[in-house]
Amino acid sequence: xxxxxxxxxxxxxxxxxxxxxxxxxxxxxxxxxxxxxxxxxxxxxxxxxxxxxxxxxxxxxxxxxxxxxxxxxxxxxxxxxxxxxxxxxxxxxxxxxxxxxxxxxxxxxxxxxxxxxxxxxxxxxxxxxxxxxxxxxxxxxxxxxxxxxxxxxxxxxxxxxxxxxxxxxxxxxxxxxxxxxxxxxxxxxxxxxxxxxxxxxxxxxxxxxxxxxxxxxxxxxxxxxxxxxxxxxx
Amino acid sequence: xxxxxxxxxxxxxxxxxxxxxxxxxxxxxxxxxxxxxxxxxxxxxxxxxxxxxxxxxxxxxxxxxxxxxxxxxxxxxxxxxxx
Numbered sequence: 286x287x288x289x290x291x292x293x294x295x296x297x298x299x300x301x302x303x304x305x306x307x308x309x310x311x312x313x314x315x316x317x318x319x320x321x322x323x324x325x326x327x328x329x330x331x332x333x334x335x336x337x338x339x340x341x342x343x344x345x346x347x348x349x350x351x352x353x354x355x356x357x358x359x360x361x362x363x364x365x366x367x368x369x370x371x372x373x374x375x376x377x378x379x380x381x382x383x384x385x386x387x388x389x390x391x392x393x394x395x396x397x398x399x400x401x402x403x404x405x406x407x408x409x410x411x412x413x414x415x416x417x418x419x420x421x422x423x424x425x426x427x428x429x430x431x432x433x434x435x436x437x438x439x440x441x442x443x444x445x446x447x448x449x450x451x452x453x454x455x456x457x458x459x460x461x462x463x464x465x466x467x468x469x470x471x472x473x474x475x476x477x478x479x480x481x482x483x484x485x486x487x488x489x490x491x492x493x494x495x496x497x498x499x500x501x502x503x504x505x506x507x508x509x510x511x512x513x514x515x516x517x518x519x
Numbered sequence: 520x521x522x523x524x525x526x527x528x529x530x531x532x533x534x535x536x537x538x539x540x541x542x543x544x545x546x547x548x549x550x551x552x553x554x555x556x557x558x559x560x561x562x563x564x565x566x567x568x569x570x571x572x573x574x575x576x577x578x579x580x581x582x583x584x585x586x587x588x589x590x591x592x593x594x595x596x597x598x599x600x601x602x
Contacts (some may be wrong), residue, residue, distance in 0.1 A: 342561075343589055350586070379589070386591040388530075393537045433534065433592055465535065 287312040287508055290327035292357070294319045294348050299334035299370065302488035307331065309491065310501075310508040319351040328512045329366040329410070330357050332373025334426070334486060344387065344429045345375035354380055364513060366410040367480045368503070371427055374472070374482030383473055383482045384442070385434030387427075391465025395428040399497070400463050401453040402471055402485060406446055409478030410510045414502040420453060421499040423485035425471075430464040430484040432473075442473055449474050450483050521566045522575035523600035528588045529560035563587055572599045 289307040293300045293316050300316065307314035307329075317324060319337075324330060337348035348354065354376070361367050361382055369377040377383045390396060399422050404415040415421070434442070442448055450472035452462035462469045464484075472483030487500025530536045536558050543557035565582075569575035579597045588595040 342586070346586065346589070378591075384591075386589050388534070388592050389537055391535060391537050393541055431535075435591070465537075 287328050287510070287512075288326050289314040289329045289331060289507070290317045290324045291315070291331045291333055292317050292319060292353055293333075294335065294337035294351060296337045296339055297333050297335035297372070299372075299486065299488055302486075303331045303333040303370065306488050306491045306500075306504045307507070310504040312504075312508055317353060319348070319353050322352050322356050324353075324356050324360055327360065327365065329368065329507055329510075330360055332357070332367065332369040332376050333488065334371035334373060337372055337376065340372075340429070343375075343379070344372060345377075345379040348372075348376045349380040358382065361475075361480050364477070364479060366507070366510060366512070368411050368507065369480075369482035370488055371425075371430075371484055371486060374484055375429065377480065377482040382480050383475065384438045385432055385473070387429050387484070388431050388433055389429050390427070390431055390463070395426075396430070396463045397424070397426040398463070399424050400471075400485065401455055402450045403453050404449070405451055406449045406474065406478065409449060409474050409481050409506075411481045411503045411506050412449060413506040413509060415506070422490075422497055423487055423500050424489045424497075425463055425485050426489075427464070427484055430466065432466040432470040432484075434467065439468065442470075443468075445476055447474050447476065448472070449481055450485065520570065521568050522572060524565055524567045524575055524579045525598040525600065526563040526565070526579060526583060526587055526595060527560060527598075528563070528583070528593050528595045529558060531592055531594050534592055560593075567599075572601060575599045 490497040490500035538559040
């Protein structure tokens with residue numbers, strides 16, 4: 286059984302969503318506080334959505350220096366899986382675990398709505414149960430979701446197939462992407478596909494009562510993953 | 520010795536600055552048609568204990584590199600107040 290540590294920062298607000306989703310797919314899911322330095326044998330770490338440290342300075346800028354992030358860095362370096370959702374993705378970029386940055390939406394507005402996406406990469410810990418090119422609909426909920434990176438980084442990401450999710454035009458074809466994100470990027474991963482960060486919220490779309498189950502397979506993929514050495518983060 | 524340090528963090532030139540655009544639009548609405556190329560950044564002031572103004576600046580620059588500015592999207596300037 287997968288051990289899944291959901292990190293709680295002051296201001297996290299999707300911590301329970303992620304915990305419930307992980308438990309739903311059979312993982313042994315538990316919370317880890319931002320001051321903790323022990324991930325308690327986690328196979329997977331989830332950095333949930335929210336507004337860690339009030340988004341002060343920049344989204345994720347202060348969370349990256351919290352004690353738990355040292356452990357998350359080591360965990361990722363050892364080949365452990367890390368899933369950053371929304372604010373978690375912002376933290377992963379600030380921490381340098383993923384390249385680039387997430388800045389203010391081009392339209393200035395906070396966007397909170399379902400969006401259409403294409404799953405671009407399926408050999409990651411969190412997308413293995415999707416079909417390449419599959420269209421999914423997931424909610425987004427962010428004010429700073431516009432992905433930016435320099436040209437060299439973008440070329441590297443595209444060349445190595447590290448764009449995991451891309452925004453698609455909606456059914457009307459009017460709104461290509463909700464935040465002005467470069468190349469419609471909604472999620473990326475590290476070269477191994479073990480560290481994944483995405484702006485949309487699969488944690489809000491894994492059971493019919495939530496209006497969609499399109500996000501469920503992020504979690505079933507995670508549950509199906511076979512880590513090389515289980516519970517590496519002692 | 521403690522120095523007052525002024526840090527200015529600005530969105531990198533060339534990066535779309537929607538805040539700046541919105542402010543520019545508002546200025547236009549108010550009749551300030553002479554205003555243009557508005558960009559919005561962030562100012563941080565702090566006291567820094569250091570042996571000299573140059574030392575204070577060097578220390579503040581390290582803070583900028585690690586925390587105040589995102590190297591992907593922002594540039595910064597550092598000014599040390601000389602009393």
